[in-house]
Amino acid sequence: MTDVKELRFTKTHEWMRVENGTAIVGITDYAQQEIRDIVYIELPKIGKECAQAAAVAVIESVKAAFEIYAPVSGKVVAVNQKAIEDVSLVHQSPYEEGWLFKIEMRNRQEADGLMNFAQYNQLTAQAHH
């Protein structure tokens, strides 16, 4: 079971977890609830180089398309094919089975600039109407 305290978060509601220099990325529980009714997920091609905060994936709900941004720069080394085939995984297990892609990090210090769980919670508490 993921300990969310080990994750890092972006302002755009992605989470990441580092394993041996590779960042595993997904969207947060807050994000999946806001998006509601995911019907399509488009993930980057393996080998794609991305800059931090670049739009690399798209999640579509019934009503709208949402860009997903790379929390750190690097090369995409894996994508979650299971999530593409069963988009409900992102709703049911946003931090585990619903992971989206993995980035081989170019600069580990980029992760230091991201929010921790407590800070992310504050962000979403303020945003919530």
Add this chain to the structure above:
Amino acid sequence: MATQTLKRTPLYETHQAKGAKFVPFAGWEMPILYRSVLAEHTAVRKGAGLFDVSHMGEFFVNGPEATTFLNHLLTQEIVAPAVGAAIYAHMLNTNGGVIDDLIVYKIAEDKNLLVVNASRIEADWQWIKEQAKGFAVELQNQSDDYGIIAVQGPRAVQVAAQVNSRLSQINRFHLAQIRWQSHDIIAARTGYTGEDGFEFIAPNEALPELWNLLEKAAQHCSPFAPCGLGSRDTLRLESGYPLWGHELNENITPLETNCAWVVKFQKHDFIGKTALEELKAKGIKRKLFGFIGQKPGPIPREGAAILDAQGNNAGIVSSGGFSPSLGKPIAMGFLNQTHWGSKEVRLNIAGRELPAHVAALPFYKKGEKN
């Protein structure tokens, strides 16, 4: 800059108590969903769903010349003996463009209720008042006094019958005037979902208790869900029903859509008839088609370009989304005459492409294997 306050229907507190997520729509604060658009859509296809559509407009057109006036105003044949009928019609401008699509509920020989789109209440009212000059009719805009609750789905009629047992005897596109808890209510077997069901057109005071009764009556009927505008849109899109502002507007004629049947050319006269006859003679230049995605995404949206295999412009998407019943992206859109023979197209959504095949409307037909 002062923002205009959104209007709320008499069921606002009911929706709030159910945890509805609200969005602005046509100047109203309406539920877009309660739990999930997909779950609510499925409830309507498999059991029953409850909708608050009180934002729509209600006009009474009464008097000795009411039927004559409506036949002049609308494309449809409004026949005086058809008391108790609900007639879907278009109201055109003199160019044949659609001012609104609406339903006429014929309550009596000289009494008709028109239910119109929420976004068109003011435009419709002004037009109708202007066109009624010279006719012996009495017009009443009761949009602020009436609301509508729709119960839709294969089990919806059973649910509706618990309000009044007479309702199971009413045929599709017909209505009954019922008295419920000292309120006069029109119960019509109509809807916008492609499923069977009833729409209860009632005075504001009746709505909260009527909603509660219908919800209680639906408890045993599973799946059941209160439904927001999100599923209302996915349901009507699957059913190939037009939405004013998308498939219909003042610059689109019924002849270019799948609603050409509402135009009764055999009528002596109606507003827009001459323009439509000219158009029929010249030939229409664009036509509404359905499109089914050949990949799971991207999801087509209004305004997306329709291209042919060579990348040439073939038309434009008027409504798009995901079809839960088909499990595929779908869209309705206008194809230019040059491309009416197309079987395959590419929908271009802001640079992202979805290959699609051209399909007849509707995408979904109740009771059939879809």
